[in-house]
Amino acid sequence: MGAPPQGGAVSGPAEPDPRRPLDKDPPAMLQGMRVLDLSRVLAGPWAGQLLADYGADVIKVERPDVGDDTRGWGPPWWGPADARMSAYYLSANRGKRSVAIDLATPEGAAMVRQLAAEADVLLENYKVGQLARYGLDAASLMSLNPRLVYCSVTGYGQDGPMAQAAGYDFAIQATGGLMSLTGEAEGTPGTQPQKVGVAVTDLFTGVYASTAILAALVERGRTGRGRHIDAALLDVQVAMLANQASNHLIGGTVPRRMGNAHPNIVPYQVFETADGHIVLAIGNDGQFTRLCELAGHAEVATDPRYARNPQRVAHRAELVPLLADWLRTRTTQAWMDLLEPHAVPCAPILDIAGVFTHPQVLARGLRVDLPSGSAFDHADHPANDHPAMPLVRNPMRVDGQAVVADQAPPALDQQGDAIRAALARGEGWPTR
Template identity: 65%
Template sequence: MLKMLDGLRVLDLSRVLAGPWAGQMLADYGADVIKVERPGSGDDTRAWGPPWWGEGDGRTASYFLCANRGKRSIAIDMADSAGAELVRTLAREADVLIENYKVGQLARYGLGWDDIHAINPRLVYCSITGYGQDGPRAQAPGYDFAVQAAGGLMSVTGEPAEVPGSQPQKVGVAVADLFTAVYAVTAIQAALLERHRTGVGRRVDAALLDTQVAMLANQGSAYLATGRPPRRMGNAHPSIVPYQVFATADGHMVLAVGNDLQFRRFCELLQQPDWAADPRFASNAARVQHRGDLVGLIAARLTERSTADWVALLEPGLVPCAPILDVQGVFESEQVQARGMQVEVGGVPLVAQPMRLDGERPLSDRAPPQLDGDGDAIRAALAAGRCWP
């Protein structure tokens, strides 16, 4: 196991996805992460099943498993004065604290930024909320689905408005949560680097809404440049053609032609060189202008053969394309297996951390914890005068 963050102490007060995902990322890089959970029930996602892993009273929702590898668990009632003091004791020697409570809620327990900063000015305190620490919606509950709506993502996701029955769509995974976690970890790391110079930690204010707006990327930039909001285009790309899903003889595939050279190769492989010579299609700008004409020609041609046939023809010719796999197909694919993206930690099947460093993949060897599974050991260490076990 790579332990690049060996010695870093992280107190994870978060639950559900964004905060726990950030804590898991730090654990995979070697940090010692203690997860504080509500007595009796723990993190909400422990009960978000089916599907489950395990049986009987020891079963845990697979949702919880995805975001809590590498952590130790202790159950503490932070609303109780003794519980809050126990958290403060842990925070005194921690390097990072991650929380995703409503704005101001932890301050009522004496666990807010000002409280913790006063007893440990070196600590980096990361607060993850739906809408941030200020502004008129700061107190609104922030779930990923709502933020995908309020942050513009759903307005550019789904079939075009003119398609009968179409409506805005959310993404199939909680991308606002996950991106916020990744942004939060980069900010935490930056604050830790600064702390080496200054000796003082910072407060990280990570908002799902802010992250979602940043994630609009080229769509947000297009609006700012033109004043025209982008619209839903289904699987088509607003600025590149052909770059979308096409039906084949036995299913569907993605064609992602990113430049004029790739388009010429595509036309040659389809034995349609006249398409590349046609002024309507010779450049990407022209193809975008004449999108309907070209897409109709390609759609008719691609239905003549299977997805596998087309991928076998186009991919060796350096034309970007792919079959559309379900999740089972993903984990059975040769490339995903070759990359080792399915792992087992403590007997639990999990998805691997995606980064490699010098050929090694950071991955904690500690399975997701049972609720309060490490509580006795942590409390005993604190009773013995060791602020952090």
């Protein structure tokens, strides 16, 4: 199948409709699990959203009046001016209920303890030791509820010389080595180390945290006891160095920025075409042979300098300019049409608009539109005044069905009155 033009939308006789409803009964493998989410910004909320997608009942505890920091990280905004939410906030808080509680007051801390007494999981990303002031630390709450899986997300972990330091994704990408590997090669005019275009360390930490939480819940099924999980952004970033860390530890080298090139595979980078760019991701010798044959240069694949990947890596400086000359002779789409049917890994470079109109993204239903009206009920805005909220669904499918919470991200304190009333009545964890 041909790919859409570089940087644009899919061309065709009819404009595809990106909207896709949720499956009628999405899988809810964590149904009955209760998650108390005290976290804010991205890493912790991302983990909480994943658990909500899998069916957990997630209550998000936020600061009165201001809520999660990301509520103010706009524009763009969603909703009316008096109840608007930032697009950033919406990306990480699907499927949750919101209650505003001041943890620093005795009354607020008591409410959190009530919720924690019946929770299965607690997520928090406060500075090390801060929650102990209010009796909401892991030791205190796990004494109250020995079955609690308590997950602490911090920049640098619960111990070590930087345990008290604030951790932000950008800083961790720098300290954790990722920026030293990202960007054009040193010496290229006008360049510098680059961060990745999304907060990947935060996101990976959220994913790592959720897998650790699920593992702890499985173990709790055998032992009846919870765990305290220490999830540090720096630890995750170092783990994410993957093959580059191994290149250093095994090879004794210090990996450097290489632009879009790969340290261990050639050709594996971006090339110019007659009208733009294309990615080649040649992962084995057979693919390289097919590339050469299709380009009309079969003899290059048998050249001893290029026949095997280790030789191609050794002779990168001679091979890459040769390939660059070939790639400039055709358009991106012409190369896609030539290479893709013959299993030569390649891809156009799409902008985000192009991504959401790509036929495979449409077929997989990665955009989901959730009803949003109830989020503004407290502001006296009729529900039918608000169109469905466009979000990106959880990428997992189970038995062919999309896994995603069916509730839009909540407005600040949207369910607060009902939750506080249930706690005041001594009813424990409030039902949805």
